[in-house]
Amino acid sequence: MTSAKLIESPVPGAENAPPAGVLLDGVSKRFDSGRAALDVASLHVPSGSLTVFVGPSGCGKTTALRIVSGLEEPTAGRVLIDGTDVTHAPPGRRGVSMVFQDFALYPHMTVERNISFGLRLAAKHRSESGLDSAEIERRVTQACESLGLTALRRRRPGQLSGGERQRVGLARAIVRRPKVLLLDEPLSALDAQLRQQARAELVRLHRELGNTVVLVTHDQLEALSMATHLVVLSKGHVLQAGSPAEVYRRPQDEFVATFLGSPPMNLATVTVHDTGDRLTAPGLGARLPRPLRGVPAEVRLGWRPGDGTLRHTEAPGLVADGVVDLVEFTGDAMIAQCTGDSGRWAVTVPANDPVPAAGEPVRVHVPAERLHLFDPATGMRLEA
Amino acid sequence: MRVGNAVGRHALLIAAVVLMLLPVVWGLSTSFKPLSTIYDMSPIPWPGSLENYQAALGRYAIGRLLLNTLVMAAGVTVANILVALPAAYALVRFEKARGRGLMLGAVGAALLIPPQALIIPQFLLTTQFGWQGNPIGLIIPQLGTSALAVLLLRDHIRALPPSLIGAAILEGATPLEILWHVVLGLLRPALGAVSILLFINTWNEYLWPLLVMPNPEDTTIQPGLALFTGPENPQYGPLLAAAMLASLPVVTIYVLASRRIADAFLHSGLR
Amino acid sequence: MTLATQTKAGPARKTGSALAWLYFTPAIVSLLIWVYGPLLFTAVLSFLDWNLVSPDAAWQGLRNYGTLVTQPEFGNAAWNTVLYGLCVLPFATVVPCALAIAMWKRPGRASEIYRMLLFLPVVVAPVANALAWQFILDPLHGAVNQTLRAVGLPAVNWLGDPHTALLTIVAVTVPKVVALNTLLFGAALANVDRRTVEAARMDDAREGEITRAVVIPQLRRTMILLGMLSLVVVWPWLFTNISVLTRGGPSNATDNVYFRLYTYAFTFFDAGTASAAAIVIAVAFGLLLAGYAFLSRRFRASR
Numbered sequence: 001m002t003s004a005k006l007i008e009s010p011v012p013g014a015e016n017a018p019p020a021g022v023l024l025d026g027v028s029k030r031f032d033s034g035r036a037a038l039d040v041a042s043l044h045v046p047s048g049s050l051t052v053f054v055g056p057s058g059c060g061k062t063t064a065l066r067i068v069s070g071l072e073e074p075t076a077g078r079v080l081i082d083g084t085d086v087t088h089a090p091p092g093r094r095g096v097s098m099v100f101q102d103f104a105l106y107p108h109m110t111v112e113r114n115i116s117f118g119l120r121l122a123a124k125h126r127s128e129s130g131l132d133s134a135e136i137e138r139r140v141t142q143a144c145e146s147l148g149l150t151a152l153r154r155r156r157p158g159q160l161s162g163g164e165r166q167r168v169g170l171a172r173a174i175v176r177r178p179k180v181l182l183l184d185e186p187l188s189a190l191d192a193q194l195r196q197q198a199r200a201e202l203v204r205l206h207r208e209l210g211n212t213v214v215l216v217t218h219d220q221l222e223a224l225s226m227a228t229h230l231v232v233l234s235k236g237h238v239l240q241a242g243s244p245a246e247v248y249r250r251p252q253d254e255f256v257a258t259f260l261g262s263p264p265m266n267l268a269t270v271t272v273h274d275t276g277d278r279l280t281a282p283g284l285g286a287r288l289p290r291p292l293r294g295v296p297a298e299v300r301l302g303w304r305p306g307d308g309t310l311r312h313t314e315a316p317g318l319v320a321d322g323v324v325d326l327v328e329f330t331g332d333a334m335i336a337q338c339t340g341d342s343g344r345w346a347v348t349v350p351a352n353d354p355v356p357a358a359g360e361p362v363r364v365h366v367p368a369e370r371l372h373l374f375d376p377a378t379g380m381r382l383e384a
Numbered sequence: 385m386r387v388g389n390a391v392g393r394h395a396l397l398i399a400a401v402v403l404m405l406l407p408v409v410w411g412l413s414t415s416f417k418p419l420s421t422i423y424d425m426s427p428i429p430w431p432g433s434l435e436n437y438q439a440a441l442g443r444y445a446i447g448r449l450l451l452n453t454l455v456m457a458a459g460v461t462v463a464n465i466l467v468a469l470p471a472a473y474a475l476v477r478f479e480k481a482r483g484r485g486l487m488l489g490a491v492g493a494a495l496l497i498p499p500q501a502l503i504i505p506q507f508l509l510t511t512q513f514g515w516q517g518n519p520i521g522l523i524i525p526q527l528g529t530s531a532l533a534v535l536l537l538r539d540h541i542r543a544l545p546p547s548l549i550g551a552a553i554l555e556g557a558t559p560l561e562i563l564w565h566v567v568l569g570l571l572r573p574a575l576g577a578v579s580i581l582l583f584i585n586t587w588n589e590y591l592w593p594l595l596v597m598p599n600p601e602d603t604t605i606q607p608g609l610a611l612f613t614g615p616e617n618p619q620y621g622p623l624l625a626a627a628m629l630a631s632l633p634v635v636t637i638y639v640l641a642s643r644r645i646a647d648a649f650l651h652s653g654l655r
Numbered sequence: 656m657t658l659a660t661q662t663k664a665g666p667a668r669k670t671g672s673a674l675a676w677l678y679f680t681p682a683i684v685s686l687l688i689w690v691y692g693p694l695l696f697t698a699v700l701s702f703l704d705w706n707l708v709s710p711d712a713a714w715q716g717l718r719n720y721g722t723l724v725t726q727p728e729f730g731n732a733a734w735n736t737v738l739y740g741l742c743v744l745p746f747a748t749v750v751p752c753a754l755a756i757a758m759w760k761r762p763g764r765a766s767e768i769y770r771m772l773l774f775l776p777v778v779v780a781p782v783a784n785a786l787a788w789q790f791i792l793d794p795l796h797g798a799v800n801q802t803l804r805a806v807g808l809p810a811v812n813w814l815g816d817p818h819t820a821l822l823t824i825v826a827v828t829v830p831k832v833v834a835l836n837t838l839l840f841g842a843a844l845a846n847v848d849r850r851t852v853e854a855a856r857m858d859d860a861r862e863g864e865i866t867r868a869v870v871i872p873q874l875r876r877t878m879i880l881l882g883m884l885s886l887v888v889v890w891p892w893l894f895t896n897i898s899v900l901t902r903g904g905p906s907n908a909t910d911n912v913y914f915r916l917y918t919y920a921f922t923f924f925d926a927g928t929a930s931a932a933a934i935v936i937a938v939a940f941g942l943l944l945a946g947y948a949f950l951s952r953r954f955r956a957s958r
Contacts, residue, residue, distance in 0.1 A: 071853050092859020104850035108872040117868070118858030125859070176858075389862045393757045397769045400754050404776050404830035410798060411787030423796035467681040474678030481675035487683065494690045496887055498940055500894070500913045501933035504700060504920050505693035508707070528689035534682055559674060588781050590895040595921070609782040610899045620790050627783030638778040642771045646838065 018083040020047035021212055022068055022180055027077030028236075029063050037063040038074075038236045045180075045229070047082065050206045050213045052227035054220055056259070060236040061216045062184060068214060069098050069182050081180060092118070095179040099186050103169035105157040112153040115171045116140045122176075143171040146208070147201075163194045167201075174209060183215040187222060199226060220260045224248060232256050254300060254379040257372055263305050263335055266345035268320075269376060270301045283341030284320035289368050295382055300374040305335060305346040307370035310353065310362055318366040320345065324356045338362060408631075415624040422621050436625035444612055445601070446626050450633070452519075452597075453587055453604040459523035460586040461579050468533035469575075473563050475534070476541045477549070494531035499591075502528065507595050521596045522604070526586065533582060540574035541567060577644040584634045605630040694937070700930035707926045719931035729932065731907050732915040738821060739893060739911055740886055746829040747836050747885030748878050754833070755840035756870055759847075760862075773837050776830035781892060785899040788827045789814070814900055817908035824909050827896045832889055836881050843877040844870075876951060883947045887940075912936055 022045035029038040038060040045051040045068075053061035066072040067079060070091035079087045086094040097118070105114050116136050123130030131139070144150045147167040157165055166186060173181055186202070187195045203226055206213045217223055223230055224244045231241045232255075240252040251257035251265075258264045270279040276291030279301055286301065303318060322338035322345065334349040336356055347364045349355055356362050373382040414422060415436050416429035440446050474481070475488060506525050515521025544567065552562045568575075590606040597603035600611050609630055612623055638645065676683075701719055705712035723729045754773060758766040776784070791798040792813040800810040813823045847870065855865045871878075890913045897903060903910035903918065912932060920929035 069857060071856060090859070091853075091856045096857070098854070098857050100850045100854060102848070102850065104848055104854040106851055106854070106869055106872075107848075108875070117855070117860075121858055121860050121864065125861075172854075172858075390761070393761065394765075396757050397754060397773075400750075400833070401769065401772045404833060405772065407787045407791050407827075408776075408779050408784055410791055411783070414790060423793075423801075425798060425801055467685050470678040470680075471682035474675045478671050478675035478678075480671065482672040484675065487679050490683065490686060490691070494686050496940065496944060497690060497694060498887075498913070498933075498936050499891060500916050501697055501937045502690060502693040503917075504707075504926055504929055504933070505696035506689060507920075508696075509688070509693070525689055527685035528693075530682055530685050531690070559678075584778055590781060590898070591891065591917075594898075606780060606782045606895070609780075609786065618789075620793075623786055624790060627780065627786045631778070631780040631783045634778050634780065635775065638775070639771070642774065645774070646770065646841070 018080050019044060020082050021045045021049065022214065023078075023080040024064065024067065024074075025078040025080060027064075027067060027074045027079065029060075029067060029072065030075045036236050038067070040064070040236075040238050043231065043238055044241070045212060045214055045231075047212055048210060049229040050203070050215065050227055051229040051231060052223040053214065053216045053231050053233060054223035054227075054259075055218065055233035057218055058235075059233040061218075061233050063236075064233070065098075065182050065184055065214060065216045068180065069096055070094055071098075092121075096182055097173040097176050097178040097180075098182040098184065099166075099169040099173045101185040102189055103157075103165045105165060105168055105172070107157050110154050110156055111149060111160070111168050111171075112140055112144070114157070114168055115143055115175050118172070118176050139175050140171075143175040146174075146205075147171045162190050163198065166190060166198060170202075170205065174205070178211065180212045180214060181209070183213065185216055185218070187217070187219075195222075202226065221262060224260060232259065234259075250381070251372065252381050254302070254374045257302055257374070261304055261306075263346045263348075265302045265304050265372065267300055267302045267374075268340075268342045268345070269298055270342075271298055272296070281342040283322065284318065286318040286366075286371060287316045287368070288371075289316045292373075292382070295373070296376065298376055299382060300376050300379075302372035302374065303345075303366045303370060306348045308347040308364040308366045310347065310349060310356070310364060312363075313365050313367075315365075315367055317368040318364075318371055320364050320366075322362060322364070324358050324360050324362055326358060327355060336362065338364075411624045412628055414620070415628050417621070419621055436621040437629070439619075439622035440626040440629060443622060444608075444626050446605070446608075446629050448601065449603065449605045449608040450629065452522075452602060452608075453606075453630075454633070455519055456522045456589075456593065456604055457583045457586040459519065460526045460529075461582045463523060463527055464530045464533040464582055465537075465575070465579060467527055467530045468537055470563070472534050472537035472541055473567055474559075475538050477559055477562070491531045491534045494528070495535070499528075503591065503595065506592075510596055516596055517599055517602055522593060525596075526589070526592060529582075529585075533578060536578045536581070537571075537574070540571060540578070544570050573644065573647075577641070577647060580637060580641050580645060584638065587634050697930045697933045697937075700926050701934045703927050703930075705926045706924045707920070708924070715927055719927040720935070722928050723931055723935060728907060728910070729912070729915060732910045732912045735821060735907075735909070736911040736913075739825065739889075742822065742825040743829060743832055743885060743889050744882055746832050747889070748882045751833050751836035751881070752840050752871070752874060752878060754837045755844055756866055758837075758841065759844040759870075760852075760866075770838070770841065774834050776834040777838075781831070781895045782899055784830070785827060785896050788823075788896075789900055792823065815905055817905050820901055820905055820908045824893065824896050824900065827900065828889065828892050831892055832885055835888075836885060839881055839884075840874065840877060843874055847873050879947065879950055883944070886943065 024040055024043040026042070027038065027040055028036060030036050043064065053064055055061050063072060067074050068081075070086070070089060074087065077087075078085055081094055081096065106117065109117065119131055119136045119139065123132070123136065141150075144153055147170055149164070149167055149171055152160065152164060152168075157168065160168065166189070169186070183202070187198055190198055199222065202213075202215070215226065227244045229241065230244045230247050232239045232247060234255055240247050240256050247256065248260055251260065254267070258267065268281050268284060270281040270284070270286065272279055272292060272295055276293060277288045279286040279288070279299070281301075301318070320340055322340035324336050324338050325344075326337040328335040328337065333351055334355050335346055336349055337344065337346050345364075347362070374380065375382055410427070413427055413429050416432040416434070417424065418431075418433040418435055471487070471491070475484060478484065506528070510516060510521045510525055513521070515524070548566055548570065549562055552566045557565065588606060589604070590610075593604040594607040594610075597607070600608065603611070609623070609626055612618075612626065702715055702717070703712040704715045704719075758769055792800075794800060794810065794812040794815060799813070803810055811819055813819050851869055851873070852865055855869045860868065890911075893911065894913050894917070897909050897911070897914050901909040903914050913936070916929050916932040916936070919925045919932060
């Protein structure tokens, strides 16, 4: 699979000890319908990281999370948590806990009963190693305090707001001190304002707990802003994994390039000239500092709207001409949507720069080091 | 552990199915046994015989009883739907109408009044109207059960997307046009399910036909069957054959429409 | 709806109400003639001495109610009614709840088939059901007693022995109760969030604990509602079976107030006593429902 060689974190060989954190090793999952929901050669969640699985709906991110949780068993492959094979361990016995998308609070239990349920069960199942009631009470109190739930302890989920429910779901998950905390779209049930706040809260919590957190989201902005380690999935495969900055700056393929970033990366198909350092298409041309070697005659050229400027420069790079269709105000900047002879593209205009009016011709310059090239056949990144 | 759970689960469900259905299945099997082997413990009626069915159809005039029952069940179903649909619709559509709460209360309470507390006046009224021994007398008094139809239909109408009714209002449709063009169209599956439930329920009615149809020729299948049995030495073969024939129409309808019926209940007030 | 009627809520509301009552008319007329009128009439009859036919009826005051109290048959019937109710209750609540959960936990083809089969007793003609039972319970040749004899146990005269007759009538009737309520519990379960079960799995709860601590508590109100509802609908079903199988006997062992009422009215043609019995039933019922309303309000308050 192409995805395998793209993973930059060390993949364990037979001779190495398995790494700490979570490892999905050759895991695939087929549903009864025969559709493969997930098929990864190796997916590693580094220990102590806040790893975000991101991708469009149906990409397999939730399936991957549920396989880690144990709620779903993989069709093939192994699940390792801190080096221990937990593939067939029941969900409650692998040191993971989970916050569900709609929080799945027990509607008939008070907040504190919800939070303590797992601990009380553990005390009942294993009377020798389980916690006594004083310790359970202490842990629940601590979790409530850390998440600001102290005043709500006797309420039931039906009497809580969305944000409060989310915090109860979190408290229920962390009170068991899991090695790995799984969050399934934990912010999607919150309204926009609350989401910002909850995002910060989650990052703070991760720092405080210091354990491994896996978060699933379809929101690329959320993924970029929260992750310490980012995994981009599509159609059941891992496309790229790495730090958010790295994935954003050096997308390994066209899908990753356009999925991350808003507005998405501009793309145009360009012809490579014989010298290898000039790329052209109708309405745009690019000069590269070093000639390209061993690339197809036509390549896909990409640039992010934020990397372009309407100011004139002589430095090597891309020059594209177009006519402004529409100017969008985003608060900090303007986004000019333009049409050129090779298609549509967008450019971000900083707030203090003069803003072109709709219908006006514009010329955008992009420095050469901010250009991305992709193979038109495979979509893979080409190194300049 | 999971395997153990699965076994326990199937054991529970199979035990329930067997305990609940065995007597009837046994009766079905027996209805095909000839008189000589009728008390045999063999569950399979082999060699089978249709003599019981011939006797039931010939001697007991089961066909006539089934026809009477069909007329009653269809009549009650149609009458109940016709009476209940406008009320159910108005309960949803005119949310702020004065007295809506009263109407809803009257409908709900009607369901809770034990029917036995009403049969004497209902019987007298039917006699007064001269409907004794008349199919009308079989059907119209059962409009008392329309309360159930009102509540079931109301739940279904409430489950329709309100934006569709809203759109029709904006287009200037009158309430009657909305009922006719929008609600009825959307409601067709639910209407079918509710009709089937009413039909099955009425088909199985025992007490009312017993009271208003004194003539064994004119009565329906439930009391009719009971007429053939007696404490002294009942003829089980033909009787069981007749009993199976009495269940056949509704069981067939149910088997064909079981999905719909389940769905109808999913939308009932239990949410 | 025009803008004008929207700004003037008063008249619009009035015409809306009138229109609504136009739609209510067929149903309300039906209910008045066949339910509420008869209820009132029953109440009046309960104070009269009348044989359903003769033109003159005498005012009796409370004497009909006195008759009920003094007649041992009615006391016996009332006691049996309570017994019937208590016997039916577990089959209206615990049993169908367990069956519905068993199907809900693992949805799929098998559960669909169980669901279909388990509802059949509701559909099977009640008299056919009663006859089938009568056949297998036949004291001499019935399949049950043949089986008992085969394993060396004494045969039982199920419907003829006053000690077993009431329980036998219950056994003949409960499949229908179980069947209907299993479906209704299934409907209630459709609104239970399956993720709460997954959350409990993550909390390392065993299957039994999930059922007991997570699923059943979410069905508690349904349980009370269906227990109640069954005590409303079960009497006609019991009536049919009593009427076909025992006619209240042996020695009134299977009698209940509903069958007694029928006997007063249509065997003895004593409309007054029968109506008094009907009113007693209706009042007892009202008290039961008030109790239910009280309970369910307390549950709602504690949620």
